[in-house]
Amino acid sequence: MIYFDKLSDGFILSGKNYSYAIFVNRAGYLQHLYYGKKIGESDLAFLIKTQGEKLSPNPEDINADMLTDCMPSECGFFGRGDFRSATVIAEREDGSVMSSFKYVKHAISGGVARIKGQPCVRKADNTLTITLKDDFSDIEIDLNYSVSDNSDVLIKNTEMRNTGKTCIKLKKAFSFCTNLPDIDKQYSALRLAGSWASERRPVITPLAEGTLRIESTRGYSSHQMNPFMAILADSCTENSGECYGFNLLYSGSFALTTEMTSDKNIRVQGGINDYLFGWELDGGESFITPQTALCYSAEGLGGLSRAYHDFFREYVIDPKRVYERRPIVINNWEATYFNFDNEKLFAIIDEAAKLGIDMFVLDDGWFGKRNDDKSGLGDWFVNNKKLKGGLKPIIDRCKKNGLKFGLWFEPEMISEDSDLYRAHPDWAIKKEGVEPCRGRNQLVLDFTRKEIVDYVFNAVSKVLKENDISYVKWDKNRDITENFSASLLADRQGEFLHRYTLGFYDLAERLISAFPDVFFEGCAGGGGRFDGGALYYFPQIWTSDDTDGLERTKIQWGTSMCYPVSAMSCHVSACPNHQTQRITPFKTRGAIASFGATGYELDLTKLTAEEKEQVKEQIANYKRIDGLVLNGDLFRLANPFETDYFCEMIVAKDKTEAYVVGERFRGDPCDHDRLLKLNGLDENKTYTIKELGVTASGKALMSAGVYYPRLPDCGSWIWHIEKITK
Numbered sequence: 001m002i003y004f005d006k007l008s009d010g011f012i013l014s015g016k017n018y019s020y021a022i023f024v025n026r027a028g029y030l031q032h033l034y035y036g037k038k039i040g041e042s043d044l045a046f047l048i049k050t051q052g053e054k055l056s057p058n059p060e061d062i063n064a065d066m067l068t069d070c071m072p073s074e075c076g077f078f079g080r081g082d083f084r085s086a087t088v089i090a091e092r093e094d095g096s097v098m099s100s101f102k103y104v105k106h107a108i109s110g111g112v113a114r115i116k117g118q119p120c121v122r123k124a125d126n127t128l129t130i131t132l133k134d135d136f137s138d139i140e141i142d143l144n145y146s147v148s149d150n151s152d153v154l155i156k157n158t159e160m161r162n163t164g165k166t167c168i169k170l171k172k173a174f175s176f177c178t179n180l181p182d183i184d185k186q187y188s189a190l191r192l193a194g195s196w197a198s199e200r201r202p203v204i205t206p207l208a209e210g211t212l213r214i215e216s217t218r219g220y221s222s223h224q225m226n227p228f229m230a231i232l233a234d235s236c237t238e239n240s241g242e243c244y245g246f247n248l249l250y251s252g253s254f255a256l257t258t259e260m261t262s263d264k265n266i267r268v269q270g271g272i273n274d275y276l277f278g279w280e281l282d283g284g285e286s287f288i289t290p291q292t293a294l295c296y297s298a299e300g301l302g303g304l305s306r307a308y309h310d311f312f313r314e315y316v317i318d319p320k321r322v323y324e325r326r327p328i329v330i331n332n333w334e335a336t337y338f339n340f341d342n343e344k345l346f347a348i349i350d351e352a353a354k355l356g357i358d359m360f361v362l363d364d365g366w367f368g369k370r371n372d373d374k375s376g377l378g379d380w381f382v383n384n385k386k387l388k389g390g391l392k393p394i395i396d397r398c399k400k401n402g403l404k405f406g407l408w409f410e411p412e413m414i415s416e417d418s419d420l421y422r423a424h425p426d427w428a429i430k431k432e433g434v435e436p437c438r439g440r441n442q443l444v445l446d447f448t449r450k451e452i453v454d455y456v457f458n459a460v461s462k463v464l465k466e467n468d469i470s471y472v473k474w475d476k477n478r479d480i481t482e483n484f485s486a487s488l489l490a491d492r493q494g495e496f497l498h499r500y501t502l503g504f505y506d507l508a509e510r511l512i513s514a515f516p517d518v519f520f521e522g523c524a525g526g527g528g529r530f531d532g533g534a535l536y537y538f539p540q541i542w543t544s545d546d547t548d549g550l551e552r553t554k555i556q557w558g559t560s561m562c563y564p565v566s567a568m569s570c571h572v573s574a575c576p577n578h579q580t581q582r583i584t585p586f587k588t589r590g591a592i593a594s595f596g597a598t599g600y601e602l603d604l605t606k607l608t609a610e611e612k613e614q615v616k617e618q619i620a621n622y623k624r625i626d627g628l629v630l631n632g633d634l635f636r637l638a639n640p641f642e643t644d645y646f647c648e649m650i651v652a653k654d655k656t657e658a659y660v661v662g663e664r665f666r667g668d669p670c671d672h673d674r675l676l677k678l679n680g681l682d683e684n685k686t687y688t689i690k691e692l693g694v695t696a697s698g699k700a701l702m703s704a705g706v707y708y709p710r711l712p713d714c715g716s717w718i719w720h721i722e723k724i725t726k
């Protein structure tokens, strides 16, 4: 719902539980007014009176512009007395960059404008577009705000237009700028930091004067920092208090910043990373920035997460796929690595069929001359030496066993030892005279060049056309280091990383449209590109290369801060774990992997008879709860970063059933009689937990709780909670 009050030039945008208010102040600047609990439209005048006017510059005052420094602006600019970091910097031909963006008009329309060639929300109820014009240049900016009555997420992005005739260079083009509402509150920022095999660990630090900047400069969103930040107010906890989320729907290098001034105003903004960025706009051209999903919760971090989960499922992920039952896969990577042949794969496929697995995914090593990670990337044709008869016998074996077949690609990469590189050494990202960095022995293809994206599209399409393939795992295993393309002019090299990201989007869009029956899973050396942009193309993403039954609780906990459980691809792997060497029970690995799109990643032929029985039980269990994984509400109960336990539950939207998984990491002799409070149930319904022999009201289960089970190290539990019908 978008409300405009002509008298005060104010706007109230409201979603399910929040309102966001802005107004045009007397100097013509677009000022932020309110972000928080839902309020009525009639409150706007009151808000402007109590909050707006006191900061509103008086145009009569000769120094009016200087007041921009303390103005909670919706778009920061440089050179008129606002000394904070700007939202947009537009450099003219003479090198000047000062701007003064003022309101010129607005429009309210139904729906949302799709952004061509970029991920964006698939729908919205209404969009407000406010156009600002620079007093000193020919740049106009559209600030877009999209809202939906049924969502707690507000979508913001910007579009810059050069309305003049001479070239203007954008040196910074962020997607949004906003302000935290209450200077008397103590705010903290949560970010999801990590590394390979340890992605998305929540880190919370208090905000103080100065700038907090989280970013990626790696050419993709990265393992190290997710393009998401939550700001927690005062004593916000998992289940109570106010918090705000900022999630960039972007897979490239990004930046999100908070900046607190000495008068305690906090500006939050972000978008495409401005580090070494530049984008030339000729007269008449425009530049459109990625969308950001802002979210408000008055129910703590848990509420924020659930709102984001609903948002990604309803507005971003492919509607055709999002609630579709996911196949239970067996992936051969950790079973064989590069060392496989027909017989080895046949044995795994035969065993998978006996255990009830749905799909076999052939990972890295099936193409070119790829017997290790030094060669073959780019040669997307079957290694017939390794796989006698090509993919056909493997696919036939799957079919004979009633399994579907999936295949691994790493479309953005090239090995120097490949036919593709020998034919086109200039297709790799590198600069003549500079020895390129190798990551995992490979180089990255220059996806800023359309002919290279076209080539990869055709090569991958050929394999998909010629074989019966139901599923693609799309990997990406290194950062971009030499930001340079010989195809870009010297003064346009700042466009390189964003153009690369657009090339990735282009390929994803084209392949997914050309092969609508193929399910595409994302991956980037584990969970290096787990972001809202990637989720637009990939309904699920390989969460991490760390499949250890303990470490995974932390990775999945952190990932769930904003991404839905169904988007996390989670596999049971071998023991001792290949990444950590830890020994965890088979049951625990299965329980943790059931909180996501589940599968197996080990040599099934090496399992004991007892383990095989457990696989069957795990699959039966998964088929019972996969509806909850796809549709339910997640409640995080025991924080693996703060306690020696992990526990989460998923509750059906209608609260008739729930699924709980927990793990105890380390035994403690004195650690008994601890109570675990459940969450998300209906207080007035009566439930049974069969595994515990408990029947109680939702109120009792959530207020008093149930005892934590006493278990050996890394022991786990699974509970099914069902409503009793009377």
Ligand code: DGJ
Residues within 6 Å of the ligand: 333, 363, 364, 408, 475, 477, 523, 524, 525, 526, 527, 542, 544, 545
């Ligand atoms: C990294 C992925 O995360 C793994 O699952 C596997 O596909 C390897 N790459 C293959 O090279």
